[in-house]
Amino acid sequence: MLGGIAITGGRMAAYDFRFSLGALTPFDLLDSATAPPGRMVWEVARRVLALAPDADAVVVSNPLLAVKGKRLAALLRDGEALRCPAVLTDAETFPVAYVLPRALFDEGLGRFLCLLSANRAATDAQLLSQLTGRIVPRRRTPLKSVAPLPRITAQGYILGDNLAAWQAQCADAIRLIRARADWRRLPFAAHHPCHAGDVLFFSLASRLVPPWRLAFDAQVVCRDYLDIFRDCGNRLAPIVLDIPPVSRTGETSDGRYFLDSLAHIDAETRGRTFMVYCRFSKSYTRSPFNLIDQARFALGDPVATLADTLYHQAPRVHSRCPRPVRPLRVLMQLSGGWPLKTYPAGDARVLVRALICLGARVTVLDAPELAADGATPATGGSTERLAALIRDHHVVVSVDSFPLHFASQILGHPTVAIFGSTFPGNSDAPRRAGYRLPPPALPCGPCGGYKACPLDGGPECRNHPPPTTLVAAILDLAAEAYGPTAAPTNLASPVLAPLAEGDAA
Amino acid sequence: MTPPLTLRVLAFFDARFQLSGPLWQALGGGDPWQSALAAYPARRHHSPLLQPGKALGRYDLADAASAGRVVAVARAAGIGGFVLDCHRHEGRYLTGADCLDPWCDTDFGLAFRWTPAPVEDAAVDAVALMEAIAGYSPVMADGRPLLLVNEPYKLPDPAGTVALLRQAAADADLGPIYLVATAAEARGGLLDAGFDALLDPSPAQWRSCKPAELLNGYTFLQAEAGQADAGMFDDTIMSYAQFVNSRMVDRPTRGKVFPRVVLDYADWPDHPQGGATLLASTSSVLYRRFLAGAMVHVAHHFPEGERLVFIDSWNHWRQRSQIEPTTQFGATVLDETANGIRQGGYVALTRVGEPAPGQSPAVDYGIIAALCRQIEDELSASA
Numbered sequence: 001m002l003g004g005i006a007i008t009g010g011r012m013a014a015y016d017f018r019f020s021l022g023a024l025t026p027f028d029l030l031d032s033a034t035a036p037p038g039r040m041v042w043e044v045a046r047r048v049l050a051l052a053p054d055a056d057a058v059v060v061s062n063p064l065l066a067v068k069g070k071r072l073a074a075l076l077r078d079g080e081a082l083r084c085p086a087v088l089t090d091a092e093t094f095p096v097a098y099v100l101p102r103a104l105f106d107e108g109l110g111r112f113l114c115l116l117s118a119n120r121a122a123t124d125a126q127l128l129s130q131l132t133g134r135i136v137p138r139r140r141t142p143l144k145s146v147a148p149l150p151r152i153t154a155q156g157y158i159l160g161d162n163l164a165a166w167q168a169q170c171a172d173a174i175r176l177i178r179a180r181a182d183w184r185r186l187p188f189a190a191h192h193p194c195h196a197g198d199v200l201f202f203s204l205a206s207r208l209v210p211p212w213r214l215a216f217d218a219q220v221v222c223r224d225y226l227d228i229f230r231d232c233g234n235r236l237a238p239i240v241l242d243i244p245p246v247s248r249t250g251e252t253s254d255g256r257y258f259l260d261s262l263a264h265i266d267a268e269t270r271g272r273t274f275m276v277y278c279r280f281s282k283s284y285t286r287s288p289f290n291l292i293d294q295a296r297f298a299l300g301d302p303v304a305t306l307a308d309t310l311y312h313q314a315p316r317v318h319s320r321c322p323r324p325v326r327p328l329r330v331l332m333q334l335s336g337g338w339p340l341k342t343y344p345a346g347d348a349r350v351l352v353r354a355l356i357c358l359g360a361r362v363t364v365l366d367a368p369e370l371a372a373d374g375a376t377p378a379t380g381g382s383t384e385r386l387a388a389l390i391r392d393h394h395v396v397v398s399v400d401s402f403p404l405h406f407a408s409q410i411l412g413h414p415t416v417a418i419f420g421s422t423f424p425g426n427s428d429a430p431r432r433a434g435y436r437l438p439p440p441a442l443p444c445g446p447c448g449g450y451k452a453c454p455l456d457g458g459p460e461c462r463n464h465p466p467p468t469t470l471v472a473a474i475l476d477l478a479a480e481a482y483g484p485t486a487a488p489t490n491l492a493s494p495v496l497a498p499l500a501e502g503d504a505a
Numbered sequence: 506m507t508p509p510l511t512l513r514v515l516a517f518f519d520a521r522f523q524l525s526g527p528l529w530q531a532l533g534g535g536d537p538w539q540s541a542l543a544a545y546p547a548r549r550h551h552s553p554l555l556q557p558g559k560a561l562g563r564y565d566l567a568d569a570a571s572a573g574r575v576v577a578v579a580r581a582a583g584i585g586g587f588v589l590d591c592h593r594h595e596g597r598y599l600t601g602a603d604c605l606d607p608w609c610d611t612d613f614g615l616a617f618r619w620t621p622a623p624v625e626d627a628a629v630d631a632v633a634l635m636e637a638i639a640g641y642s643p644v645m646a647d648g649r650p651l652l653l654v655n656e657p658y659k660l661p662d663p664a665g666t667v668a669l670l671r672q673a674a675a676d677a678d679l680g681p682i683y684l685v686a687t688a689a690e691a692r693g694g695l696l697d698a699g700f701d702a703l704l705d706p707s708p709a710q711w712r713s714c715k716p717a718e719l720l721n722g723y724t725f726l727q728a729e730a731g732q733a734d735a736g737m738f739d740d741t742i743m744s745y746a747q748f749v750n751s752r753m754v755d756r757p758t759r760g761k762v763f764p765r766v767v768l769d770y771a772d773w774p775d776h777p778q779g780g781a782t783l784l785a786s787t788s789s790v791l792y793r794r795f796l797a798g799a800m801v802h803v804a805h806h807f808p809e810g811e812r813l814v815f816i817d818s819w820n821h822w823r824q825r826s827q828i829e830p831t832t833q834f835g836a837t838v839l840d841e842t843a844n845g846i847r848q849g850g851y852v853a854l855t856r857v858g859e860p861a862p863g864q865s866p867a868v869d870y871g872i873i874a875a876l877c878r879q880i881e882d883e884l885s886a887s888a
Contacts, residue, residue, distance in 0.1 A: 021844045022851030288797075288848045290855075311855040346884070353880045354873065425852045439805060439856070442750050444794070455746055468870070468877045475873075476865040487867055 002029065002155075003069035003097075004044040005059040005076070006052030007084070012059075012076065013052055014069030017044055019155060022288050024306050026051065032297035033284035034192060034202075036166060036277055037063040037157065038116035039298060045100055046110065046302065057084040061097045064118050065146065066155045072097055075141040085136045087125045090143040095121040097141075101132060111188060111215040111300060114276050117170035119149075119163045127170055130177040156282040161255025165277045168259055173274050180272070187217035190236070190278040190299065191258055194245030195337065196402035197427065198291070199225040202278075203232035204409060205295035208313070215300030218273060220265065228402075231383040232410050239269055248338055254279035285446040288425050292409075315432040317412030321394045325486040328360040328478050331393035332375070335366055336401040340421045340449045343399055344460040349373050351467040355474065363393060365403060387411060394482060395474050399464075400427055408435055414481040416473045420461035421447050434481045436473040438465035512804055512812040512853060514796075514846050515616060515644060516579065516819035516828065518587035520601025523567040528601045531594040538563045541823045544774030550742065550783065551773045554822060558830035566604040576608035578829075579819065582839055583846035586614040586644040587819060588653060591637060593622060596629075598637035609642035616644040616651035621659050621666070631669040635677035646683040646701070647810045650674075653704060657686040657695055667699035683811075691760025705752060705765035707817060708743065709772055709782040739779020745769075745787040749795045756802055763807075764799035765815045768792045768838055771825040789838055793845035800849030805856055814849075816842065 002017045020028035029043055040063040048058045059076065061067040067075070075096065076082055086099040095118060104110065112131050117123045121138045129136040149159050169191075177183040192202050199221055206214070218237040221229045222245045229238050243264050246257040258277050262270065278298050284291060289303075290310045297303050306312065323329065332352070334343040343351075348370060352362050356374040364370045368377040380386040380403060390396055390407050397416045398404035408415040408429040417428050417437045423446035428437050440463045447454050453461055465473075478486040521537045523529050529537070538557075546553050557563050561578060564571040579587070587605065591598045602615050609615055617638045624630040643650035652670070660666045667684060674682040686700040689711050695703060705711065752764065768789070773781035796816070803812045818826045830836040 020847070022847030022849070288851050306851070306854065309855075346881075349884060350877050350880045353884075354877050357876060357880070425855060431856070437856070439801065442753050442798075444746070444750060444791075455750070466877070468874045471873045471877065472865070472868050472870050475868045479865070479867040484867060 001068045002040065002044055002063055002066045003061040003072040004048040005069060005072055006048050006055035007057040007059065007082075008052055008055045012073050013055075014073045015048055015051060016069045017047060019287075020289075024304060024309070026304070030289055030293060030297045030303045031156075031282070031287035032289070032294040033280045033282040033287060034278050034291075034294050035298040036114055036116075036169075036281055037118035038114040038166075038276075041098060041116055041118075042110045042113040043297075043302060045105065045113070049102070049105060055102060057099060057101050059088075059097050059099050062095050062118050063155060064153050064157050064159075065094075065096060066153075067096060075143060078142050079139060083137055083139070085128050085132050085134060087121045087128065087136060087138045088141050089121040089138050091140060091145040092147060093121045093138075094119065094146045094149075095124050096143055098124070098128070100128070104132060109184070112173070112274075114188070114215065115170050115173040115274060117163075117167045119159075120167050120170070123167060123170045123174070126174050127177075130174055156286045158280065158282060161253040161259070162277075162281060163255070165255035165258040165279075168262065169275055169277050172262075172270070176271070176274060186272055186274060187237070188215055188274045188276055189218035189220055189239055190216045191220045191261070191275050192278040192295075192298075193220045193222040193241045193261065194225060195248070196225055196228055197337070197405050199228045199234075200232050200402065200405050200410065201291040201427070202295045202299075203229055203234035205292050205299055205301075206235040207233055208292065208310070209296050209299050209301040213299075213301045216276070220261070220275070227383045228406075231387070232406075239265060239273070241265065283448070284426055285423050285448065288423075290425060291427050311430045313430060315412060315430065317410065318434075319391060319411040319413040320481060321391060321413075323392070323394070325394065325478070325482045326359075328355075328358075328395070328475075328486055329363070329393040330355055330360050330474060331363045331365070331378075331389060331396045331403075332367075333365045333380075333396075333398040333401055333403040334370075334418075336399045339451045339459065340447075340453065340461050341399050341401065342460075343418055343420070343464055344462075345369075347464065347467050351470055354467055354471050358471070358475070360474075363389070365389075394486065395478055397470065397474060400424075405429075414477050416470060416477055418464060418470065419445070420464035421445050421449050421453075434477065436477045438469045438473050440465065511809055512800055512814070512850065513585035513644065514583060514800070514814045514816060515586045515588050516584050516816040517618070517821060518589055518605075518819045519821055520566060520587075520589050520604065521592075522564060522820065523601060523604060524565045525567040526601070526604070528592065528599045529567065531592065531599050544823065546773065547777055548740070548773070550740070550785075551781070552771055552783075552825065554774065554825055555827070555834070556832040557822070558832050558835055560830040560836060566601065569604075569607065572604045573608045576605060576613060578839070580613050582828075582843040583850070584816070584819070584842070585612065586616060588616045588618050588644075588815065591617050591619045591634060593630075597633045600637055602638070602641045606641045611642070614642045614644035616653065618653040618655050620655040621657070627666065628669055628673070631666075631673035632676065634670070635673040635679055639677045639679050643679075644813075645810075646685075646813060647808075649681050649683040650679055651683045651685065651813075653685045653687065654700070655687050656710070657688060657700070663695060663698035663700075671699070685763065688762070689759065690762060696761065702811065703760070703762040704815060705762060707765065708748065708767060708770040708784060740773070740776070740781045740783055742783045742785050745784045746791060748784055749791055753795070753798055753802070757806055761807070763813050763815055764802060765817050766792070766796045766799050767817045767826060768828055769825050770817075772823075774823050789841040792838070793841045793848065796842065796845030797849030797852060800846070801853045801856055804853030 004015045006013045018028050019031040041060045044060045045058045061072050084099045084101050087095050088097040125136040125138050218239050220239045222241045292310050293303050334348050352373045352375045355362050362375040363378050364375040365380050371377050390413050395414045396407040399418045400422045407413045414434040419440050442463045445463050475487050566572045589600045684700045685702050685704050686695045687706050688703045769787045771783045799814045820827045820829050828838045828842050
C-alpha cells in the first residue's frame with residue numbers, strides 16, 4: 001500500500017494505492033521495477049489530484065516505507081501545524097512522506113519528483129525548495145527511526161547501492177537547478193544503459209508512450225548497445241556511455257555502476273541534463289507486467305488500465321522469410337544471459353536432430369557444439385547481421401534472450417519463445433499470428449536462479465518445454481505463417497540421421 | 506487484441522460453523538469450532554492447528570451478518586464461490602447453503618460436493634441430493650450448475666450413477682448439471698461414464714509424490730530404540746515444493762482436470778494413530794505461484810465457461826488448509842490468495858486465445874513424440 005492524502009481547505013482525504021499484481025484500477029499502480037521511487041511519488045500525486053481535483057496540496061508517503069493513507073493522516077495530525085511544502089521524517093533523517101503544493105503540478109514540474117532520493121530528507125527538501133522557490137522544512141513525525149534499513153523493503157525495493165544512486169541523482173539535480181536559469185526546459189535522461197534486451201524494451205517503450213506523457217528526452221546507453229538503440233527505433237536521444245556494460249554476475253550492482261558511470265559522461269552533457277536512475281529499483285519478476293510496460297511507466301506513462309498494456313496492442317510489424325517454404329529453415333538461440341536460461345544440452349540435441357530428421361535446416365547461434373548434430377553454427381553480431389539472419393529463416397526459436405525479443409517484437413517474424421526459469425509475462429510478446437509460447441509446465445518460475453535450480457540444485461532448468469512440444473510448435477507455426485506446405489512431408493517416415501563420430505562425448 | 510477472460514476461483518467451504526439450524530441439529534449440536542480445533546499434536550512433526558484471526562473470528566454462519574462478512578471477505582480476495590459438502594442425514598441431505606445464499610449472486614455462487622455412500626435406493630438418494638442443492642445461486646460451468654462427486658472410485662456403476670444424477674437434476678428443475686469427478690487424470694473411464702470434467706484429488710487421496718522423509722533401516726532402528734518418532738513411519742510427509750510441482754508438471758497430458766490449489770494440509774487430527782498426510786515446508790509465495798499457474802493453465806487449456814480453479818480450502822481448519830485469516834499469521838495467506846488471483850488473472854488474460862502446442866490438426870504430435878523418444882534413446886545408448 002502506498003498512501004496519499006488530498007488536503008482541500010484544511011480537510012484531509014486519505015487514499016490507498018496498491019503496487020498492482022495484475023489488476024489496474026485508479027487505485028492500482030503498475031508495479032515497475034525500472035521506475036525510481038520518485039516516479040511513484042509523482043504518480044500517486046497525479047492520482048490523488050485526479051480524485052480530488054480541488055485539492056490545495058497532496059501528501060504522498062515514501063514508496064520505500066509505503067505508509068497507508070489513514071496512518072499517514074494520523075501522523076500528520078499528531079505533530080505541529082502542517083506546512084506546505086514539507087518533508088516529513090522519522091525520528092532521524094529518513095523521509096516518511098512529502099507534502100507537495102498543487103502549484104508544483106499545475107506548473108508542469110511533476111516529473112522532477114522522479115529525482116527524489118527517497119532516503120535523505122535534507123536532500124529531498126533542498127530539491128523541493130529549488131522546485132517551489134520556498135523554504136521547505138523537515139518535520140519530524142512520531143515515527144521511530146527506520147534505521148537500520150533492510151536490503152530489500154516489504155514493497156520489494158532493493159536498497160544497498162541504490163540508495164546512493166538515488167541520492168546522487170537528487171544532488172546532481174539540485175546543483176543543476178542552482179546553476180541554470182533555464183532548468184525547467186532542460187532534458188531528462190533515463191539512465192538505463194544495458195543490457196541488450198533491456199535496451200530493446202526501453203526503445204519499444206519510448207515508442208509506445210504518448211508524446212504528451214513522455215517525461216524523458218534522452219537515454220544513457222552503452223556503446224555496445226547503440227545499434228540496438230537505433231535499430232529498435234528509440235525515440236529518445238542517445239547519451240553514449242563508453243564503458244563496458246555492468247556484469248550480470250552481481251559483482252557490481254546497478255547502483256554502483258550508475259555512480260561510476262556518471263564520471264564517464266562528459267561534463268557538458270551532465271551540465272545540461274537531469275539524469276534519472278532507471279535501472280532496477282526492484283526485482284522485476286515481482287511484477288506480472290511486461291518489462292516494456294514497466295519501462296513505459298518509468299518514462300511517464302501511467303499505463304492506468306489493462307487496455308493500455310502491451311497485450312492489448314494490435315501487432316504493428318510483420319515479417320516473413322522470402323525463401324521457398326521447403327526446406328523449412330529454423331534459426332535457434334538456445335543460450336541466454338545467464339546459465340539457467342540455457343536450454344538443456346541434451347534436449348537441444350534431440351530438438352536439432354528431430355527437426356533435421358523431418359527435413360528442416362537448422363542454424364544455431366552461439367552453440368557450435370550442435371554442429372555435431374547437423375546444425376549450422378552462426379553468430380549474430382550486430383543487429384543488422386542478426387536481422388538478416390532472421391529474415392533468411394522461416395522460424396526463429398529462442399530462449400528468453402535478445403534474439404527472441406528482436407525477432408518477435410521488432411521484426412514481427414514467426415517466433416517460438418522458450419521460457420524456463422524466467423517469467424514469460426515479463427518479456428514475451430503479445431499474442432499474434434506467427435508467435436508461439438509453449439507454456440512452462442511448472443509453477444516454480446520465476447525462481448531467480450542464476451547458475452543452478454533452487455529446487456534440485458542442478459545446472460539445468462527442467463521447466464523448459466520438452467523437445468516434442470517445441471518441434472510441434474515450430475511445425476504448427478510454420479504451417480500457420482507460410483501455409484500447410486511448409487510442414488515437412490516426411491512426418492510419417494522421418495529419416496534418422498546417423499550419429500556423428502565422437503557423439504558419445 | 507486480447508479477449509476478456511472468464512475464469513472463476515472457487516474455495517471448498519465447511520458450512521458446519523453454525524450454532525443453530527438444521528445442519529447444526531443434524532450434526533448433534535455443540536460448538537463446531539470446538540470440535541474442529543480441539544486437537545493437539547501427539548507427534549513432533551505434527552504442526553499445531555491454527556486459530557481463527559480477529560478479522561472473522563469464530564463466526565456463526567447462522568447469524569446472517571457473520572455469514573455476509575465471510576462472503577464479503579472472500580469476494581474481496583477475488584474468490585468467485587464456495588463449494589459446500591452435502592451431509593447425509595436421515596435420508597436427506599443438508600448443505601448449510603441457506604446461510605450463505607442471501608449473499609450470493611451471479612458473481613459469487615455456490616457449488617456442492619457429494620461423497621457417495623452405500624444406500625438402499627440410489628435413485629431416491631439422487632432425488633434427495635438434488636432437492637438439497639436446488640434453489641441456490643449456483644456456480645455455473647458451461648451454463649450448468651456444478652456438482653462435484655468426491656471419491657468416485659467408490660461408485661459401483663459410475664455411468665449408472667451419472668445417469669441417475671442427471672435425471673434427478675432434471676426432475677428437480679436444476680436442468681442439465683455439470684458433473685465433476687475427483688480423479689487425477691482423464692484415464693480410467695470416468696469421462697466415458699458421463700462426467701464432464703475431473704478435479705485433482707486432495708493430498709490425502711493422491712500420493713504420487715515421493716515422501717520427503719524416506720525411511721531407511723537406520724531410522725527404523727532409531728524408532729525401535731525410542732530415539733525417533735515412530736509416527737514418521739505411519740504418516741506420509743510430502744515436501745510442498747515437490748507437491749506443487751508434481752501437481753503442475755505435464756498437466757496438459759492429464760486431460761480435462763481442474764487444478765486444486767492447496768496452501769497446506771495436515772490431517773493428523775483425524776489420524777492420531779498414524780496414517781496422516783502432511784505437507785512440509787509450505788510457502789505462501791509458492792502457493793501464490795501455484796494459484797496463478799493453475800489459473801493460467803485453465804485459461805489456456807479449458808473452453809470458455811468451464812474455466813475453474815479450486816482452492817482447498819477456505820475454512821477446513823481441522824486439516825490446516827484454511828486460507829482465512831489466522832491469529833498466528835493474520836491475513837498473510839488471504840492476501841497472497843488475492844495477489845495470486847490478480848496475478849494469475851492478468852497473466853491468463855495475456856495468454857488466453859494462444860494456440861496450445863500439440864493441439865493443431867496440422868501437426869501429428871504422436872509421431873513427433875515417438876521420433877523424439879527414439880532420438881533420446883539413441884543418444885543415451887551412444888553415451
